[in-house]
Amino acid sequence: MSDKDWAKELAKIDKQLESISDDALLPAKPVPANAPPAAKAAATAEATAVQSRTTTLGVMLRLVLAIALGVGMLFWPYESRCGLGLAAYLAAVAAVSVSGVWSAVWSWRHRAGRAHVLSLLIVLWGLVLAGMEVLPRVGYAKVTPGQTAVWSCS
Secondary structure, X not given: OOHHHHHHHHHHHXXXXXXXXXXXXXXXXXXXXXXXXXXXXXXXXXXXXXXXXXXXXXXXXXXXXXXXXXXXXXXXXXXXXXXXXXXXXXXHHXXXXXXXXXXXXXHHHOOOHHHHHHHHHHHHHHHHHHHHXXXXXXXXXXXXXXXXXXXXXX
């Protein structure tokens, strides 16, 4: 096939996909082939409603959990300048980033645009928090006056 033939074929496929609603593309419960059209339509509508409810709930629960974790890091109650306190803080920051990625993947799969953007912002927030602690200790960033950048307490 030449390039022009492929372009025509792809244009025909695009036209067919545009003529079908998104609901018709979703997999529905198996309905017998000899069922009346009303039963087929009802099964498709039911599957769509159930899927949209669970999708929205799952996306929002994951997003709320990730946001709560990210906001909670602002109120970290323990010493996190060196030693085990720093290790615990960095583990919690890693949990923030992982929860953001978890929420981002879920929201991407379920086509929730706003939730996906918020999830990516949570990942960024986790990276910023980690960078604020790690970069001065590896010599990349300046140490704030009056503060020490060491990994272990002496």
